[in-house]
Amino acid sequence: MLRLEGLTKVYPTGDKALTNVTLDIPDGEVVALIGPSGAGKSTLIRCINRLVQPTSGKAILDGTNITSLGSGGLRRMRRRMGMIFQEYALVERLTVMENVLSGRLGYVGFWRSYFRKFPQSDVDEAYRLLDRVGLLEMADKRADALSGGQRQRVGIARALIQDPALLLVDEPTASLDPKTSRQIMRLIRELCQERGLAAIINIHDVKLAQMFVQRVIGLTKGVVQFDGPPDTLTEEVLTRIYGEEDWKETIRKVEEEEEAA
Amino acid sequence: MSATLDARIGQQWRKPPLIQRPWLRWVLLIGGVVYFILAMASMEVNWSRVYEGLDRGWQFVLAFTNPDFTSRATDIREGLIESAIMAIAATVVGIALSIPIALGAARNIAPLPVYLFCRGIVALSRALNEIIIAILLVAIFGFGPLAGFMTLAFASIGFMSKLLAEDIEDLDRSQAEAVRATGARWFQWINYGVQPQVMPRLIGLSMYRLDINFRESAVLGLVGAGGIGATLNTAFDRYEFDTAAAILLIIIAVVMMLEYLSGIIRGRMQ
Numbered sequence: 001m002l003r004l005e006g007l008t009k010v011y012p013t014g015d016k017a018l019t020n021v022t023l024d025i026p027d028g029e030v031v032a033l034i035g036p037s038g039a040g041k042s043t044l045i046r047c048i049n050r051l052v053q054p055t056s057g058k059a060i061l062d063g064t065n066i067t068s069l070g071s072g073g074l075r076r077m078r079r080r081m082g083m084i085f086q087e088y089a090l091v092e093r094l095t096v097m098e099n100v101l102s103g104r105l106g107y108v109g110f111w112r113s114y115f116r117k118f119p120q121s122d123v124d125e126a127y128r129l130l131d132r133v134g135l136l137e138m139a140d141k142r143a144d145a146l147s148g149g150q151r152q153r154v155g156i157a158r159a160l161i162q163d164p165a166l167l168l169v170d171e172p173t174a175s176l177d178p179k180t181s182r183q184i185m186r187l188i189r190e191l192c193q194e195r196g197l198a199a200i201i202n203i204h205d206v207k208l209a210q211m212f213v214q215r216v217i218g219l220t221k222g223v224v225q226f227d228g229p230p231d232t233l234t235e236e237v238l239t240r241i242y243g244e245e246d247w248k249e250t251i252r253k254v255e256e257e258e259e260a261a
Numbered sequence: 262m263s264a265t266l267d268a269r270i271g272q273q274w275r276k277p278p279l280i281q282r283p284w285l286r287w288v289l290l291i292g293g294v295v296y297f298i299l300a301m302a303s304m305e306v307n308w309s310r311v312y313e314g315l316d317r318g319w320q321f322v323l324a325f326t327n328p329d330f331t332s333r334a335t336d337i338r339e340g341l342i343e344s345a346i347m348a349i350a351a352t353v354v355g356i357a358l359s360i361p362i363a364l365g366a367a368r369n370i371a372p373l374p375v376y377l378f379c380r381g382i383v384a385l386s387r388a389l390n391e392i393i394i395a396i397l398l399v400a401i402f403g404f405g406p407l408a409g410f411m412t413l414a415f416a417s418i419g420f421m422s423k424l425l426a427e428d429i430e431d432l433d434r435s436q437a438e439a440v441r442a443t444g445a446r447w448f449q450w451i452n453y454g455v456q457p458q459v460m461p462r463l464i465g466l467s468m469y470r471l472d473i474n475f476r477e478s479a480v481l482g483l484v485g486a487g488g489i490g491a492t493l494n495t496a497f498d499r500y501e502f503d504t505a506a507a508i509l510l511i512i513i514a515v516v517m518m519l520e521y522l523s524g525i526i527r528g529r530m531q
Contacts (some may be wrong), residue, residue: 049442078444089439093457102453106444113449114321162443 002198007057017043018222028196030189032209035219036242045168048243049081050074061166065120079106082159088151090143093137096154096163097139100126102160129157149180165201185212198223206250319503329503330508337508342386347410347488348474356467357415363425374395386419391477395486401462406487428462461530468523472516479512
């Protein structure tokens, strides 16, 4: 269970990226975080695993306040939070297997990781996850030899091998075609169900979000504007989050493929 | 059609000039030409001395048509081996020392005090010319390849650290961030998130530095720091231009070979 209490981030430039964000996300809940570019979505998920240092407030995962941890405690806590990135963020010159196993870095010592001598249980789990995301044959290919959708699957496997309690997902479909986007979202949702994982997914495509999540949070200029189930996301709410526009085509569950906005 | 568009239709379009203000543009251009003419005029050339020198220069050039590899073969071989050992050892030691310094000199990795310290080492190493260091080290350690080796290692540190640090500063942050997000330790982060990104550059620079070190070893011999340069210096002192030509040809051949080799290696590393 993740709890955010009054999380605030002011950048040194004076930009207020987050203002007093308070949220509860129970185990196993998949949440979409929507909002215009620059609303603070990326900052919010990065404040949770402290890739960005929050200015004030608390982020509490299973009873531990992450914002007050020292560097050792933070490393141990990061193991429990798998992160999936926009543009995949795989280490391009490492193999698929090395990328997946890098999710275990928080658990193994330096020399083991340096010589790529991971425990057999980690190697087995990496193979299992690669099989689960359909990339077992690609294990020894270099990451830059893969297509976008394949890379994102490797990114998902890397996050899951951490055995996390929470997934932080930063615009997973931003550079994928509409079909692959759905497959990736479906995969994330299924894996969260299988493992009882909570997830926060930053996403621009409102329709796609509605299809795959149980709860939507709308963020505007660092403030939570909306928090509710996806079917309560009306045109009026979208106007509140994004500003004036014709939203008829953006919401509702439609069957045809449509280019991501 | 709007009024402002009407005004523009039919107008010629030109690329905006690099320097916006016309007077500054002309001052710089005319100033540059005037400076060039004055500079050329200020060079004093003693043409009669040049005429005498031409003959000696021609002798030197002629020697290249008839290089003498044999009469000083032992000296040349020993000099070459010494140079090769100097260059390889200096490159290896230089790289080993420059990697931690490069990490410290990359602003996106090192905290400010470490950064300033490492940049200081880089600046010191780059500010002092090889010849000056070699003269100092020859004074300390005496004639021979030890002084040359230490000179080249010191110079390699500045060169490698600076260029490697710049490559580290240019790395793709998201890849490094992703590794950090797994809970990796600092060294693991460097090993998985940073090293793969800078490896091709590191190997390319190492090959390049090896060939620089070999070339430099020829010059360092002139101030007594051993290597093929010492052999070359002796040949010049004895006016054995044919032997000197042979040595220079060998140096050119070795450098070209290293160049070719590094091209192949860099091509394979992507």
